[in-house]
Amino acid sequence: MSHAPIRWIAFAQTRCLVTGTSAEVTTAVKTFVDENPESTVLAFDAVTSYPVEIDLRGSLAEVLARLPPAATEDVTPEPRSVGRPKLGVVPKEVTLLPRHWEWLANQPGSTSVVLRKLVEQAMRANGDTDRVRQSREATYRFIQALAGNEAGYEEASRALFAGDIAAFREHTSTWGQDIREHALGLASIGAADKFVASA
Structure with a gap:
């Protein structure tokens, strides 16, 4: 079962820096902070407004590699022996x-x-x-x-x-x-x- 990518939004003080996928926002934030090390950037889930923590240590490739898979990939439920998994039925x-x-x-x-x-x-x-x-x-x-x-x-x-x-x-x-x-x-x-x- 696939899901739409999670969208994030980041602000540098009062200015919206970027809105996009987790990878797009992380890339923009990393670039901005590297160029403006004294600036503070806050990132959020663009829909729920829950804060997003981005670990900016290391290279961009290293930063992107630390992103949680659920933020960038579709989620496929594990096969189950009961219920009707093909229809998305989950036994609980x-x-x-x-x-x-x-x-x-x-x-x-x-x-x-x-x-x-x-x-x-x-x-x-x-x-x-x-x-x-x-x-x-x-x-x-x-x-x-x-x-x-x-x-x-x-x-x-x-x-x-x-x-x-x-x-x-x-x-x-x-x-x-x-x-x-x-x-x-x-x-x-x-x-x-x-x-x-x-x-």
């Missing part, structure tokens, strides 16, 4: 209360089929809510790391979680352009009709 233990097992036993189809249907229904029902929550959390992680000392940070954070888009734009208006645009872009992932990366 489920713990339920007796009344839950009783209810499942009275449903048409196998327990696995019923559970999969329930999960699919929940995913459809909560999809929009989950996307909004995840995008807000990613936006907050990002602005906390790069804009925590900026004017209007506290107000922008409150506006973000309140869904007050106009206020969020207003309180980030004095921030560096690259930081502000990325923050608005992150927020728009979960609420494209509410967050637009244009002021």
Whole structure:
């Protein structure tokens, strides 16, 4: 089973240095830091805003060789003797209360089929809510790391979680352009009709 490459983003203070695959970002960061040894560069997962640690010791080839395989390669699950691996079905233990097992036993189809249907229904029902929550959390992680000392940070954070888009734009208006645009872009992932990366 293949997955899209993980995308990273790196900032040198308030300037976006590069966005791309882990190898592309690592290459750009290594080159920049070698040329500007006094500069501080912060890298993040471009979607989740979790920080990324890049070990810049040694040559570029050595730095790239230390990247985790999961960051640059497709992931292929190991073959399993049970389940239906060709369909991506993975067997795992489920713990339920007796009344839950009783209810499942009275449903048409196998327990696995019923559970999969329930999960699919929940995913459809909560999809929009989950996307909004995840995008807000990613936006907050990002602005906390790069804009925590900026004017209007506290107000922008409150506006973000309140869904007050106009206020969020207003309180980030004095921030560096690259930081502000990325923050608005992150927020728009979960609420494209509410967050637009244009002021």
